[in-house]
Amino acid sequence: MVVERFSQNLINTGIFRIYIAIGFFATIIFFTFNAELFSPLQMLFGAILVTVTLKGFSNLMLSFIVNNFSLDQKRMDFDNRYNEDKISLLLNQLATKDLREDKENEELSNEELTKEVVNEDKKEEATS
Known part of the structure; x- marks a missing residue:
């Protein structure tokens, strides 16, 4: 999926179309300057051949780029x-477990304190 999206984005940039268009117009300019050396039919076939060749090279470059694309x-x-995400989930579970244990320990210590206070009160009442 990532490679397809990457290659589609690369094609949509238009860099290969610009490459082919520049090659086509360079060929047309070449044949225009050298018109006395070539017949019109040779110019036409030359422009078509260069355009098809550049299209092949652009597809070859695209395939090399996609092959070298590292995932x-x-x-x-x-x-x-x-x-x-996994570590944060485990840390959250550990924190909630610690909070529960702290609350339980506080409740137990509160119960023990109340028992001690009650026992001390009973001892004071018994001695008086």
Whole structure:
């Protein structure tokens, strides 16, 4: 999917069309300056042949660019994002677990304190 989007964006930039158009017009200018050396039929076939050849070269360049397009960096970015999400999820779970344990410990310590206070009150009442 990424390679298709990349190649489609590359084609849509129009760089290959400009390359072919420049080659075509350069050929026309060449034949115009050298009109006494070539017949009109040779000029026509020459322009067509050069245009088709340039189109082939542009397709060849596109295939080389797409073949050399590396997905390793995109894969590493995706893995990093996935791992970051996983780590943050685990940290959130750990934090909530710690909060629960802290609340339970506070409740237990509060109960123990109230029991101690009640026991001290009972001892004071018993001694008085």
